[in-house]
Amino acid sequence: MKVIDKIRAAAAGGDANGSANGNGCDSSSNSKVVFSFEFFPPKTEDGVDNLFERMDRMVFHNPSFCDITWGAGGSTADLTLDIANKMQNIICVETMMHLTCTNMPVEKIDQALETIKSNGIQNVLALRGDPPHGQDKFVQIQGGFSCALDLVKHIRSKYGDYFGITVAGYPEAHPDMIGSDGFATLEDYHKDLAYLKQKVDAGADLIVTQLFYDTDIFLKFVNDCRQIGITCPIVPGIMPINNYKASYVPAEVTAALEPIKDNEEAVRAYGIHLGTEMCKKILAHGIKTVHLYTLNMEKSALAILMSPRYKRTMAPPTNVFRVKEDVRPIFWANRPKSYLSRTIGWDQYPHGRWGDSRNPSYGALSDYQKFKVYCLGKLKSSPWSELDGLQPETKIINEHLGWGRPGGYVYQKAYLEFFCSKDKLNAIVDKCKSFPFVTYIAVNKGGSWISNVALTDVNAVTWGLPSKGDYPANCCGSRQLQCVEGRGI
Template sequence: MKIIDKILKAEQEGRFYWSFEYFPPKTAQGVQNLYDRIERMQRYGPEFIDVTWGAGGTTSELTTEIVATTQAVYGVETMMHLTCTNMPAEQVDIALETAKACGCQNILALRGDPPHGQETWESCDGGFNNAIDLVKYIRKKYGDYFGIAVAGHPEGHIDNPDKEDDLRHLKAKIDAGADFVVTQLFYDFDMFLEFVERCRTIGITCPILPGVFPIQNYNGLKRVISFNNNFVPQKIWDDLEPIKDDDAAIKEYGINLTIDFIQKMRAAGINGVHFYTFNLERSTRLILERLGDVAPQQNVRPLPWKPSLHAKRAKENVRPIFWKNRTMSYIKRTEQWDEFPNGRWGDSRSPAFGELDGYGVSLKHSKAECLKMWNYPATIAELSSIFSGYCLGQVGALPWCSQELDTESQGIRDRLAAVNSLGYLTINSQPAVNGVRSSDKVHGWGPKNGFVFQKAYLEFFVSPEALDKLTQKISSDANITYYAVNQQGDLKMNTQSEGPNAVTWGIFPGKEVIQPTIVEAVAFMAWKEEAFALWHEWSRIYEPESPTSRLLKQVADTWYLINIVHNDFQDGDALWRVFDLDNATISNVAGSVDR
């Protein structure tokens, strides 16, 4: 979808909207951390994100990779920066074709900065002189396929001292086919308003998104404004001077200053804002929280999982629940499928279902980060404490869960911690939901005025001895179905059907019932390879014959992975009775786990 259409829709609805900018990191671990951050921050409901293009095209390949991954894996509308610097026409064609192939329909067309080591900007052989040339080229070759944004400079372009001439150049870019303007960052609000008024006066009628950068630290501010010689009012410098050595105070000041800017913008009738995040999250999150701004639920969660924006997956509306916390792995293993028949995810028996090798079975964190989170467990009790700590928000991640618990699982976190304390090591869950509004902030998804439902679901690792006792208990409740499998592939189940069991569904006006999340045996058998492989990845961060390494390998070699579905979605407590949990046990565990 073109971003201009999303902007115009938000403007018609009279609602405030926002977007985030990221840059390509310099290390592989940094890239993985950025993906995790993008995944988290999409929950804040940006209309789009954009990804920068390094000076001189230095990050072009990584930029296109991040754009493709964000579109396909995280389902976030993404705008790719594209500069003229060191980019002959044939390289521009490659970048645009790559963007088009992954479903990206949005380009921020820029002249770009000089390459590193070069003081002045010069076009390359066969390249373009200015952003307007790039806009014209895209429109000539691709017609209306791409939405195009261009940069605006409230203070004037650093290479053009004539502000009126700079404004005429901006209008020429719009007249050449650009759809909207994203401004450079600024700290003089009155100057920005004057810039917007001057734009309107000369006939620039398209949306103008103000670019804001919450101040993070004193020296960082000086460095950022040095890029374009941005003006910072003396009052801001005076406010910062007493706290310039206190980063926490500086960040708080930056948050409050940005909130003040946004409130003034909204009072002036400007409904959108573009955050220069510098790949940071906290300040942007706190700004949106303190402003009380929440994106429409159908924008944030059109399904319980974020739909891919890759053109080939446009009709996909059903997935197995097992990859809920490892979306990238699921997308990579199914990316070669030709189609998604009837919207279904397909069949893992297909030869096109990707093998485990080469699809990134990794811990998503560095060895040092893993050791800091998980230490050196040598007993099952110590392992249980790690898993319980994760459920209670005291451990940052697990090999199967790189992000914190989903919002909906926050409401059952004490019960999850208690289950882990009993030796059942949980990696996936959802509570029962019986017909809440689709607009519900915790459980809601899909179009307005609908109702959503889901069955209680729990997935965990369990020892063979505990599994035998558990399945005996399960046998007395006809509403429970389960699949259990060990690393060797020995499958146990209490259902005669290997077909799909819908565990989430929604009912919406004018639509058939949507069943977007399922449990089934074939998909579970495909998932178990990855689930057990992660135990071995975890063991590799320790010395091969250390107590911790031996413990993790023992669990992988002998335990079972089991998923349990309680099909009575009207009884929210039914699943937990299987574990004989009482309130005293739950409270005791919640209060005793200390990591």
């Protein structure tokens, strides 16, 4: 879904993360606040894994969208594309990807746009971009664009209305127009406004501003935009101050920071207070959108929002091609560390019974005495089995091997369950002939099934390894991978 449509829906009193009740963008009391987060590509693999974990926690607060930056000089292009894809399709948050002109011939720009389009992403922030590392000024490359205006025109011309296009606005004028005194001349300021209107007239439907710390400057900027005919929503960009070395801030902010500059916690607390007051003032003036530059940090941004913790349901797909699906795939293979992060506390619930028995919170197992009696053959049935009594291989353990002394382990073998068509099933079965250690069983809703495991064979998915000195119990097939197929034979 395009971000502009979400903003219009919220302004009309609809759902900023779903359907719209109307069009346009107003400041009525019925309109809902739209907030969003910006992230940048980390420099290390561990940093990327940690970013996904952080995104998961922040997306819990239901932002209307999140964006990911492109990197100076296109230095993180491939990583940005990969992160954007995972944000849209795994984190399931509406994603806006930055795209710049720096070091980007038209062919590479189209390749990036086609990639995100195929991944169901509909939102682009079109920028000229910063100069590559080691250069002071932007230089147009051969076959590339010279400015964001050219990029906006190209996207609209080639891709029509598919993409929602956002452009940058500068409340104090573009940095290239800022003089040595820290200010732009009035003439340069108005030139920059006129250029912004050109970008909107060329097809941009949303403006997100550069960061600022003087709310009055932002409000004046919005009014100046309206005076020259810019009518699209203008989203204020807020960056919480996290340290004393923040970029240009008003004199009163510098004065407030000076006494606490050596106290990081105090500086951060002040940054949260300042950001909160800025947002309150902006909202009080009828602007119901806020974009937070997080610098990949969560605490200050979330503290400013103070969002109520809504009961979270499974996030629906945000990929434009999959919005009607009611099943969300979980690609843990792409996010192993995120999986560990999600499950690290499971041994605390309930009462530590599902984790490591060496954990000090590990609970008593009195509730499972019935299962013990069942395994010993003294109980005919159990809630965990549809069959009456023990099967022959389990009786062998009782009669000949025994369950071993305390201190053993139970292992669970990896297996897959999925739906597929008959044609794909035939291809899988054919492939499995080359991998005898892979077993499969496929069944359709009519009850017909096929498998490479005979009715009398044992294919252990779970097996036990008693304590040292005992024989392994029910460990046959321990190196196998079980594949289960569900529909379409």
